[in-house]
Amino acid sequence: MEDEGLPWSSPKKVSDRFAKNGEDMLEVLVNDIDRYEQLSNREELLALASALAGRDVILEAVALEHVDAVLLVNLEQCGAAIQNPEDLLQNNSNEVNDGSFLQDRYKAVTISDTEQFILDNRNANTRNKTKSDLKMFYEWALSNGEMRMVEDIPFPKLDGLLARFYLGVRRRDGEEYEPDTLSGVQNSIDRHLKDLKINVEIKKHEAFSHSRRVLEAKRKDLKSQGKGTKKKRAEPLDSNEIQKLYEKQVLGAANPTALLNTVWLNNGVHYGFRGRQEHTNLRLGDLKLLKDGSGTEYVEFYGDVRDVTPKMFAQPNSDYCPVKLFKLYVSKRPEDLRSDPESRFYLRPLPNPDKDGVWYCRQPLGKNKLGIMVKTMAVTAELYGRKVNHSTRKTFATTLLQSERPVTEVAQLGGWKSISTLTHYNIPSIKQQSKASKILSEITIPESSNELDAVNLMNKPLTQL
Structure with a gap:
């Protein structure tokens, strides 16, 4: 079917003949993916147009989300049979002729747009935590002669750096970090690599087994020192x-x-x-x-x-x-x-x-x-x-x-x-704990009796002990 008169033109294929390096080939590949998506959308719309015009077409090829109730109403109002699918796309409204009908409904979105959308809608605290932890690691790495970004360091080298980092990093006052703080840095670096589409999970991948064992041992050592045993949770106001x-x-x-x-x-x-x-x-x-x-x-x-x-x-x-x-x-x-x-x-x-x-x-x-x-x-x-x-x-x-x-x-x-x-958050208040203690005391405190009073006199009252 020709493109003449349609609100689009056929996407052009970019030749890989003049590609000189991997970056050029990647650009050709991305162009091919966009081109195939455009061709697929074009075929679905033409199939829909043919179906509405009474043509012999396989209806399963028409995506349900492309069936617009407003479009069908406009067809009924036309009062004339559609002879060609192109007529449907051209005559449905004046908006179709300048392409705005499709542009308004089907916004062009790239893969990078979807990735940026995920990052933009990530919890602000998560973004700040990742940024802060990476800064901590980079400061330590720089002090140890490593100036590369995390994503540029080969896995064996990064595994060794992480092991040394977990063992040697300290707070600015010289004190040890909490165990969960070190695990948090591990999570942040793992999250950063995933965001960059680097196919590795440092919390599971075999290439990082040494640093994981060091972190596990470090956590145990810190807990033996009393670190991480008490949760620093906020207390409500009464x-x-x-x-x-x-x-x-x-x-x-x-x-x-x-x-x-x-x-x-x-x-x-x-x-x-x-x-x-x-x-x-x-x-x-x-x-x-x-x-x-x-x-x-x-x-x-x-x-x-x-x-x-x-x-x-x-x-x-x-x-x-x-x-x-x-x-x-x-x-x-x-x-x-x-x-x-x-x-x-x-x-x-x-x-x-x-x-x-x-x-x-x-x-x-x-x-x-x-x-x-x-x-x-x-x-x-x-x-x-x-x-x-x-x-x-x-x-x-x-x-x-x-x-x-x-x-x-x-x-x-x-x-x-x-x-x-x-x-x-569903924890008992001071008043509720006092009430609970009173109920428990009714079990643990015996009732007064002559025999019990005599024993207390022999062993002195509690107030004199």
């Missing part, structure tokens, strides 16, 4: 600790810093924000002030894709209502930033603000400052335990789970993809 933060004026509305801390904490707890990144990315337009059917105000978070957009409802009977404090914070921003949806949400407090005027400057709070918000508050209020930014997300999950909210509800509100992940 009501007593939050009460103390208000009493110390770390939270509240007494000053710009306290108000900033409060809206930050409320966002973290009510929306289940993750550590630092979601706070850093937050814009004013991501939080919308709305009302429900009864007129109660609430602030809804639209900053990411979740099954349910989480909401923070007003508590009208409290002076520390989260919606009231949110509105106060917005009113204390520079006037032109009170309604700019693209402006960063967290702004730096002014050193000497006017009590009745603007409290914050135009400069956004930096990511490093946002990254230690809970730690700074905990130090100021003298809170105990490991209190870090992730404590707010843990407070979100543990509070709801301990209140017997359905686990599916908690997962949807917090944006968890897997319900099983929430098992790490």
Whole structure:
């Protein structure tokens, strides 16, 4: 079938006659793959056109996704028989004649586009971890005379370097790393090589058996020293600790810093924000002030894709209502930033603000400052335990789970993809542990009796021991 009048031209074959090296041959191969894909798409569309025109054609050759309901409706409206498949493609609409019909529906995507799409949508923490671990390895390698990139080092040489790295690398203060940190570097290098399409898995491939044995032995040695035996997990904030933060004026509305801390904490707890990144990315337009059917105000978070957009409802009977404090914070921003949806949400407090005027400057709070918000508050209020930014997300999950909210509800509100992940958050609170201890004590503490009292008198009361 000729191409004349069709909204495309036949793809041209690139000859390999003038290829001078492997790079030229690769370019020819890629061109051939694109050419065959274009020819395949062309044949499917012509087969579809022939089928709709009543031609004798094998319908199995027509991909179902190419059957467009709008296209069929347009055919019925034509009122005339289609004599040639080319007529279908030419006369369906004016858009087809200039090729925009196919261009709008079938976007040209290369293999490199698909690979970049995967990288762009990888978790930001994973990308940062890979980058950080590679930097650590390169710094160590450079200090040992190796300047090549990981992907350029032959496998036997890389295996030896990794074995020496696991055994010899230290923190900047000279201390040993945790066992999981070394395993994390191994995972990051493996992930980096996979991203570059290098067909090797350093965690399984025989070429890296020596470095794996060294890492395994190193992990055992570190654990014998007490490393890696205690999980450094964030601890949630309980009501007593939050009460103390208000009493110390770390939270509240007494000053710009306290108000900033409060809206930050409320966002973290009510929306289940993750550590630092979601706070850093937050814009004013991501939080919308709305009302429900009864007129109660609430602030809804639209900053990411979740099954349910989480909401923070007003508590009208409290002076520390989260919606009231949110509105106060917005009113204390520079006037032109009170309604700019693209402006960063967290702004730096002014050193000497006017009590009745603007409290914050135009400069956004930096990511490093946002990254230690809970730690700074905990130090100021003298809170105990490991209190870090992730404590707010843990407070979100543990509070709801301990209140017997359905686990599916908690997962949807917090944006968890897997319900099983929430098992790490479903831990008993101090009050629940106290209640459990009281129940157990009812078994281990005997009831008072004359015989038991006589024994206690002979052996002195416990208060005198």
